[in-house]
Structures are given as C-alpha cells and as structure tokens.
Amino acid sequence: MSTIKSRPIYPGLSPDPNARRNVVVCDAAGAEAVVELLARADGEFAGRTSVVLSSEGLFGKESESIVERLKPATVETTAGLVPAIDRLKEILASATMGLRLYAAGSEPLIGSVVQAGAENFIDPLSVRTEHRGSLKRRVQCVHCKGMTENVTTNPVKCAQCGLLLLVRDHYSKRLAAFQGVCINAETPDESPELKVEFQ
C-alpha cells in the first residue's frame, strides 16, 4: 500500500441494480472483470448495460470472442484508448441522471474514464473501478508538463523533454497521470538503471 494519499485505489466492480443505464469502458484484461460483473448481477442488468471496448493489442478474432462473452450487454469495439474515451464523451454529453459509469482495465484507462466523467459532472467517487492487467502508467513530467504514455520502467525518460524521471505515486485525477520528477537534477551525468516496475 502506498503512503501517498492521492494514489488511487480501485475497489472493484459491483453492479448498481438501480441504474437506468450502465456504461462500462474496459480493455481486454478489464473485460474479464466485466464478465464477472455481469455474472454477479441479475438478468436484466446486462440489458441495461453498454460496453465500450478498447481493443488495443487485440486481433479481430480475440475482440469478437470478448464481444460474445459480454452478451447480452451491447458492446462497441474501438481501436484503442483514445477512440474509446472519445466514444464515452459522446455518450455522456447527452446522458441523464440514472447513468452509472464503470471502468475496468489498466490505470491509464481507468484514469481517463474518471477524467471524462468529471468533465461531465460525474463525481469520481461515483465511478465503479477495477484494475486488471498491466501496471503501466501515464506519467506527467512536472518540469515540462509533457505526458509519457504506457510507462513500465522507473525511472523513465520524459517523451517530451528527455529528462530522466522518477515515477512517483503522486497522482492527479484532473490529468489522469502520475507525477514524474527529475531523478538526477544535481548529477546529470549519472543515469540510474531503468528497472521494470510497472509491467
């Protein structure tokens, strides 16, 4: 457990039996949690549920098999995280109260869903979340403010300014990113070894 208060925790998916409409965003690993969610809920729950699947890294057949397993929930398959979040924003723009938002998968996916929810007035605490799969992180460089995606090592080289960043547990819900701080500011000629910490 992190001692950093801002480090998000993900309690796991649970069905809201009263929601008029359930909207779930997940990736391939998160889809397993959604299958379990649907199995736990009553039969009508799935009928009120639509899933946006980020199919990054999946072959066509793998996506099809996931769609099949999530039935009878309706599933829209998108090419990756960015189009999945774009689709979520379209859904939220015209949504009414009674909608329950869920996110399952990697932390960048969950963070992006919570962020899109907040932009549409959904309290982050109302979003039901479950982490599955990769521990990869989105990292913001506190120096140049650039984002580095899919970070698995610590430290990591900033994709924008090239500084070597120590990846912290300090997290910004607004940015959906962990904070990266220059690790060798006083000894720029020393380069600590990159260890894979967020596989």
Add this chain to the structure above:
Amino acid sequence: MTASFLRTVRVAEVEPVASRIKRFRLVSADSQPLSEFSGGSHVTVCMKAPDRLIRNPYSLMGSPSDTSSYQISVLKVEGSRGGSEFMHERVEVGTELEISEPLNLFPPAKIARKHILVAGGIGITPFMSMMGELEALGADFELHYGVRSLGDGAFCKLLEARYGKRIHVYLQDQGQLIPLERVLANQPLGSHMYVCGPKPMIDWALRTATLAGWPDENIHSEQFNAPPIGKPFVVKLTKSKREVRVGGHQSILEALEQNGIDAPFLCRGGACGQCETSVAACDGFIEHNDHYLSDAEKASGKKIMICMSRISGDAITLDL
C-alpha cells in the same frame, strides 16, 4: 466548541410568517459585525430557560452576502422539549441571545450542473440562503416545496416573486404531493438533489433518488432532530470524576453544559460526528438516535453521540 465561540445578538424584529412559524431578525449586540456565511449554514441559539439551558440549531435564511443581520425561522412544535416554545413565548424585540458562529453542514455541491431542492414544511429554511447563493452564482436550480396548506407555507409568495417558475409549491390539503419520481427523471447528468424536512420525508426522498439510479454522491440531506425525550438517568465521567443527572427532556450534552462541563459538539443533530464519545460502562441500553455511527459501532455499545442519544437504564460511564 467552547463558550468563547459564542457571541451576543439582539432581536431586531419578530414576524409571524405562517401558522406556528415566526421569523426573527438578529443584529450584533457586541462590538463585532456578524460573520459572513455560506448558503446552507446554521447557527446554534442558546436559550436560558428558567430550569435549564437549551441549544438548538437554526438555519440562516438571509442572503449570504448580507451580514447586517441574520434571519432565522422557528416552527413552534407542540409537546417538544421547549426550545421552540421558548423562542415563541419568551423572545421579543430587544431580547439578547447568545449564538454560535455560522456553521455549514449542508453546502451546495460546487461541481453540480443543476441543483434540485426538495423541502418539506419548516425544512425550507436552509434553502433560503442556498437559493440566494445559487442565484448569485448564476447556477441552475429548482425548488420543490411541500406544505400542509398555504397557511403553513412560509415564504411561498416571497419565493415565487423572487424566483418565478423555479419554485414549485405543493399543497397537501389540496391533495398535492411532490411528484419526486417524475422530478428526478431525465435530469441532466451532474444534477444534485438536496432534501430537508421531517424524517419520513427525508427517508422517502433519499430512497426515491437511489431507486432512480442516482449515486449517493449526488444526494444530500439535512435534518435538525431534537434529541428524543426519555427517562432521567445518571452520567458518570471518568476524566473529570463527576456525576451528572440527565433530565427526561434533556440530552446528555445539554446536561453536561448545564453543569459547566465543556464537551465537543458542532451540529447537535447526530450528523457531524464531533461529539462522538467513548463509553466505559453502561448500566442499561443505549438508545442511539444519531445517523453518524455505523450499525456495527452502535451494536458494539462502545460509542455514543451525546447530542442525540441517551440510555434507558440507570447510569452510563463516559470517557470525559
């Protein structure tokens, strides 16, 4: 909270605004101007009844931007513990009262896209200042206000004149009930509901919103319960090594205050958690009347909220 937080105000105006409801305008009676407050705030009014000290919370009803005076409204409750009767019978223009600084346990959610206010009877009071604040912010809001009859509805005309179509009044004697299910349907994402009124109404509104699929984070309520009455008992205090008798119409907190014992409190309605006290022993059963402790904590018998809860039995020993 201690007596040093109290300040003295003078009653500048008393006006009957509906049957059994009086509005009081309070001005500063010490050298300090009144503090600013936020929409939804209340003050605790200290009443020195002949036989005991009563402290009741009342919502501030004026505009938050106006600190020249505070306004509170008091419903006279028959068969109550005497606070509302004191305000109605013994307080007149010129009376000096001690009040606490304003405290807000019912603020509007700043991130909301729309605010739906649901009031029953005297439960209108916190919404008076809240609507003033929301109006000043240009926020989207509507009020659904259920009253027994037009004669019981304080401020109906004033509110309709000020806020027009955003005010919906329902008269119980005309068979009109708040159609809450319909009100909550199809509200935009990011709507928040606030309810204040009698306990059964609050419970009904919270349940209706939950069944409509509204997340807990979007549902807010405030209730000023008077501490329920019961039989007298004795409170033994381990730290100050004293024994205090709690009368049938008194709360533990009030009995302590009457005996000059400084115990922590904020809301005096069993909501905020400030007066949580450890129980060392109890010769009887604790009657938990708060909505702060969890069911498990209540069942453990190790904690009590002294502003609202009492015991049926002879004595309770508290770590105070």
